[in-house]
Amino acid sequence: MVVAHACAVLALGLLAVGGPFAVIILVGEPAPSGGVTWDFSMGLGFGALAMITLQFAMTGRLRWITHPFGADIVYLAHRYLSWGALVLMGAHFAVLYVFHQPALGELNPFQARWELTAGRVAMVCFAGLVITSQWRKSLRVSYEWWRKLHLALAITGFVAAILHVLGVGNLTDTTEKRMLWLGATLGWAGVLVFTRVIRPWVQSRNPWRVIANHDEGGGVRRLELEPEGRGLTRWKPGQFAWLKIDRSPYGLIEHPFTISTAPEKGPNLSFSIKALGDHSFELAQTEIGARAYVDGPYGAFSVDRMARAPGFVMIAGGVGITPILSNLHALDARNDARPVILIYGNPTWDDVAFRTELDALRQRLNLTLVHVLDDPPDEWDGERGKVDFDILTRHLAADTRDWPHLLCGPGPMISSLRGDLHRLGVQDRHIDYEIFELV
């Protein structure tokens, strides 16, 4: 069922790019040709715009689109597609520059034709979007500022691109083609209105209240939220939600956090928050009674997606334990007796969050818990160093190779673990990981 859904979403993506071409080429009177290179360039520009329009649907967190893949993968596809769109846009310009330079006219915006300046503005905006996202940390742009910049550049770029197409008028000469542009613009505006106005409005009618803020050890705080309106339904263990506390639901400052509560234990939700960045530090200090808005659930990092697995291997690094813990709670709530091997890496013993909770789960679940410490105390007789090939070999018996392997932790840890697991003989399809911190 999920596979069919995934195919439907992918097919719709292909249609979003291919469909408009079909309309231009096949429907109505053929447009006047400007020669092979000219038409090729127009096609590239056109393809770039179709892909950019698609980006708004992909990043609008529309559940129908994110559900089969997990929101992290949709964001990853967004990143790759942006590079693709930028390449198409650059090629559109480059072909004109090489073969039809006189048509480009003046670069100076005061002398150039306005519609060509609009095209250049769009290209600068989209290049800016890709660069600030790919290298946000190196450029020292804070996440909060980046989100504002991203939205502003995206809207400016898209509007400039549409003005460019309409102004140049090469592919807008018939009613069918004008309908196409109108459709793309309306679709784009629709997604924007839904994500920026309608969804926040629905959230504002369904606020949550913070009713507890516990210390979970390892610098992790657990916030418990109670719904004052409609609660969340049908979340899966390991899924996350975007959280805004003491802020307007219309604002851009929000962060994704794992829902720690097992779905069976609702309607209250718990979120585990480690004070790392500015905003998570603020959230960790949240006072009881604060008002919160929750947008979710999202994500596909869930034992529910592996209903027939004989057992699970879970590997967590630091705060990456939270979605894994939520999966363990779900197994516990269902009295699931399948074996789970959890390898949990941390810098020191004091950094290990949820120690008592994990011990309690060990009593109730068929759970083997392996702590790995980078800098252990003197009396430590457990595993030391980083979770690596040797540690995996010692704790993962040969019959666990085709169990699902759920990994959650910092990016470098995930990539080295994937290499180690491949060496161990685990196939990629048995390795699942959540990508957070895409920008």
Place this chain on the structure above:
Amino acid sequence: MRPKLALAFAIMLTLLAVGLSVWLAQSGLQ
């Protein structure tokens, strides 16, 4: 597996746009 799907999808869409541009240049506009 999943991240590769994202990359494959992006490459596929980009190539589709290039391919259709070639088609447009070859036969679409008269």
